[in-house]
Amino acid sequence: MPELKSGSRLKSAVCEGEVMVVSAPPADVEITCGGTAMFASGGEGVAAEIDPEQAVGIAIGKRYITEDESLEVLCVKAGQGSLAVDGALLLQKDTKKLPKTD
Amino acid sequence: MNIMMLLEMAGGVFPDRPAFTDCSSGQSLTYAQLFEAARYRAASVRASGAERLVKLDVSNLGTPLSLFTSAWAGVPYVPLNYRLTDTEIEALLKRVTPAYLVTQAERAVRLGGLDGVLPVSSAAFLADNLHPHPVAEEWSMDPDEIAVLLFTSGTTGEPKAAVLRHKHLVAYILSSVEFACAEEQEAALVCVPPYHIAGIAAILSSVYSARHVIQLPNFTPQAWLEAARKYAVTTAFLVPTMLARIVDHLEGESTAGLPHLKNLSYGGGKMPLSVIHKAMQLLPDTDFSNAYGLTETSSTIAVLGPAEHRTAQASDDADVRRRLVSVGQPLPGVEIEIRNDQGEPLGPGERGEIYVRGEQVSGEYEGRGSATDADGWFATRDAGSIDEQGYLFLEGRADDVIVRGGENLSPGEIEDVLLAHPAVLDAAVVGVPDEQWGEGVAAALVARKGMQIDGVELQAYVKEQLRSSRVPQMIAVWDELPYNETGKLLRRVVKARLIDQSVD
Numbered sequence: 278m279p280e281l282k283s284g285s286r287l288k289s290a291v292c293e294g295e296v297m298v299v300s301a302p303p304a305d306v307e308i309t310c311g312g313t314a315m316f317a318s319g320g321e322g323v324a325a326e327i328d329p330e331q332a333v334g335i336a337i338g339k340r341y342i343t344e345d346e347s348l349e350v351l352c353v354k355a356g357q358g359s360l361a362v363d364g365a366l367l368l369q370k371d372t373k374k375l376p377k378t379d
Numbered sequence: 380m381n382i383m384m385l386l387e388m389a390g391g392v393f394p395d396r397p398a399f400t401d402c403s404s405g406q407s408l409t410y411a412q413l414f415e416a417a418r419y420r421a422a423s424v425r426a427s428g429a430e431r432l433v434k435l436d437v438s439n440l441g442t443p444l445s446l447f448t449s450a451w452a453g454v455p456y457v458p459l460n461y462r463l464t465d466t467e468i469e470a471l472l473k474r475v476t477p478a479y480l481v482t483q484a485e486r487a488v489r490l491g492g493l494d495g496v497l498p499v500s501s502a503a504f505l506a507d508n509l510h511p512h513p514v515a516e517e518w519s520m521d522p523d524e525i526a527v528l529l530f531t532s533g534t535t536g537e538p539k540a541a542v543l544r545h546k547h548l549v550a551y552i553l554s555s556v557e558f559a560c561a562e563e564q565e566a567a568l569v570c571v572p573p574y575h576i577a578g579i580a581a582i583l584s585s586v587y588s589a590r591h592v593i594q595l596p597n598f599t600p601q602a603w604l605e606a607a608r609k610y611a612v613t614t615a616f617l618v619p620t621m622l623a624r625i626v627d628h629l630e631g632e633s634t635a636g637l638p639h640l641k642n643l644s645y646g647g648g649k650m651p652l653s654v655i656h657k658a659m660q661l662l663p664d665t666d667f668s669n670a671y672g673l674t675e676t677s678s679t680i681a682v683l684g685p686a687e688h689r690t691a692q693a694s695d696d697a698d699v700r701r702r703l704v705s706v707g708q709p710l711p712g713v714e715i716e717i718r719n720d721q722g723e724p725l726g727p728g729e730r731g732e733i734y735v736r737g738e739q740v741s742g743e744y745e746g747r748g749s750a751t752d753a754d755g756w757f758a759t760r761d762a763g764s765i766d767e768q769g770y771l772f773l774e775g776r777a778d779d780v781i782v783r784g785g786e787n788l789s790p791g792e793i794e795d796v797l798l799a800h801p802a803v804l805d806a807a808v809v810g811v812p813d814e815q816w817g818e819g820v821a822a823a824l825v826a827r828k829g830m831q832i833d834g835v836e837l838q839a840y841v842k843e844q845l846r847s848s849r850v851p852q853m854i855a856v857w858d859e860l861p862y863n864e865t866g867k868l869l870r871r872v873v874k875a876r877l878i879d880q881s882v883d
Contacts, residue, residue, distance in 0.1 A: 284380030284522035284546065297380065297520070299553065319517065337388055338558025351553065353388055 281306060286318035286353070291327040294335050294356020302347035308367075310335070311358025331359040331366065341367035380522035380549050382583060383417070383450040389589045390414040392559050397591045401439045402606050408440055410589065416444055420504065421451035421514040427497050429479035431528070434573065435459045435468065436483050437596035441501045442573045443582045445481055446527075450545070451518045454479075455525040457540075458574035462864065465489060471530060471538065472496055522546035527579060528745060529674050540745040541674045550738035551580070551677040552587050554712040561590035567614040568607055570595040570621065575865055577647060580678035581616060590614065600628040604637075611639040616670075618647040618866030623654045629661045636662050646670035646679070648866040649773065649791065651798055651805070652704055659692055671706035671773065673759055675750075677739040681715065681771050683707030698766070704795070705770040713737040716756070717765055725764075730789060732777045733763045762789060779870055781810035783818050786848055790870075793851065796844050797822060800837060802830040805860050808851065809874040811881060821877045822851035825859055832856050855880055 281301040288295050291311035295318065308315050312328030335341065335352040341360050342349045348362060349370065360367040389398070394411035401407075408416065424432055432449040434442060434456070442458075449456035457475050459468060461483075468490070472478060476495030480487070487498035503509050527543040567585050569592050571577040585592045593610045595603060598621055607615065617625070622645055629636065643658070643665050650669065659667060666685030672678040683705055691703040709715045716724050717731040725731045734756045742757035743749040751757045762774040774789040781788040790808040797806040805825040813819030826832045834854040841850045855877060861869040 284520050286384075286520050297384065318520070337392060340553075353384055354391065 287315035290322045290325045291358045292356035295354035296350040299349040306362050309361045333359045340370040342370045381518045381545050383518045385587045393589045399592045402595045417447040418513045419510040420448035422512045423510045424452040424479050429477050431475040431478045433457045433478045433480045436501050438573045438594045455528045457528045460574045542743040547677045547741045556587045559589040561588040565613045566591045566610050568593045568612040570598045576674040576678050600624040614642045617645050619650040620866035626657050640665045642666050644668040675742050680713045681706045705772045727767045730764045733759045733761045784816040807873045820851045821853040823855045
């Protein structure tokens with residue numbers, strides 16, 4: 278299981294999807310994409326089939342959180358798989374739009 | 380976590396969109412070209428053995444390229460002020476060796492003899508054929524690596540190098556910018572110096588928005604207006620003195636304003652009320668935002684937005700109108716508190732020092748560690764207050780407070796009154812030594828064209844509105860006040876000149 282800490286980058290084993298961990302819970306958790314565990318960027322992953330039940334997809338630039346908000350990731354590459362922790366799908370975080378200042 | 384990731388994301392979605400255009404040369408780089416160029420420069424920097432990438436030049440395509448090259452190569456980016464003398468630059472360069480120095484051709488020759496400095500001309504840095512090898516590895520995702528070292532202007536003694544790590548800059552961008560939110564035809568006009576935090580924030584915000592940046596290296600109101608019209612600029616950032624000069628210029632023009640300009644934000648110094656009022660009248664369709672931030676906080680921490688500008692301008696309520704001089708409310712993820720001399724939090728309307736906390740706050744200087752306290756709060760040394768509705772008002776630097784007979788006086792409060800007088804164009808209030816009171820209030824003023832300033836009348840004018848302790852005992856009328864190139868009033872210079880004048 279790849280170490281989950283703020284800043285680390287994970288790749289999907291079922292699609293092109295990639296995420297960066299924005300904030301991580303203190304206890305180790307496993308993030309899955311399309312039903313299969315994600316692996317650390319730079320590491321080796323075994324390609325797997327996408328679970329059709331977890332194939333809504335992730336969109337680049339969107340942030341995803343667990344229901345208790347203990348884990349937050351940023352999608353840095355879009356993919357077809359959906360993110361989940363312990364079988365529970367992550368939720369897309371609503372971000373507030375701000376006036377442009379620089 | 381690495382700022383390179385921001386460019387990678389934008390390049391992945393809009394590879395062929397123009398990323399940066401240098402107004403003076405007319406040259407451009409697309410997002411994909413900028414990403415690829417950084418990959419090749421990163422290999423050159425790695426091969427050189429340099430531990431810092433120093434950029435010493437006006438804004439050009441080499442500016443964003445240096446920033447992203449540094450991030451990919453894993454060395455801090457150090458932009459230096461090209462207005463400094465060679466002697467001053469040599470002193471700073473000695474603190475950042477071994478350094479890969481990207482600079483103007485003449486300076487590359489002059490500074491080439493320094494130990495541990497590898498000079499490369501800006502033209503050679505941009506030339507693809509001189510960087511034949513791409514870097515093999517990806518960039519580091521360690522959030523604690525240093526992204527930028529920024530020398531602060533240094534109020535006293537040696538300049539300090541503020542440390543901004545990848546985690547600070549990325550946190551700032553993620554909390555304030557929506558990814559790829561810019562439309563194809565949008566363009567941002569950037570004229571702040573590249574060695575200023577606002578210049579770095581402008582690059583990162585625009586890249587994450589996938590917005591085209593137009594670089595204007597040397598600001599004049601004419602050049603700015605010309606570029607804004609030529610490139611149909613939709614977004615721009617200005618320091619108050621720049622906006623004041625543009626407003627002056629627009630007033631004298633017969634042609635109709637800036638129809639494409641949707642957003643105009645300003646910050647970096649105190650905006651005179653008369654300037655922002657006039658700007659809003661001249662550009663009624665433009666959204667204005669006031670941003671307050673510091674180098675040590677990765678740029679903006681509070682914003683007064685467009686709706687608040689319009690409400691304040693249209694209101695008859697004095698408290699709501701006053702909001703036009705506020706810097707608004709904290710960004711998401713940023714907490715702001717006002718504290719007294721003992722470090723205790725103060726209530727609404729009370730003046731004290733501004734403290735800030737959040738993931739984008741570094742508060743760290745090289746060789747001195749972090750200046751944040753155990754709970755992560757950073758003391759800004761700026762004085763201010765927060766009103767009942769949570770709007771933050773700046774009252775100058777905490778060090779600028781005048782202590783007259785044990786009473787703390789805020790120069791900003793007195794300046795606001797002076798600036799409201801019809802004969803006064805600009806005003807600076809400082810403390811000068813006084814035998815009786817310890818410090819006395821002195822004012823340097825600039826008269827409006829064709830107007831005379833009557834010192835006695837002005838003293839009576841201030842006394843009508845404020846307590847008598849705040850009436851300037853000395854009033855000097857100058858042709859202009861001293862500002863640095865980013866529009867910061869040089870209070871120390873004002874003070875020294877006023878003390879000189881009082882002795883004469």
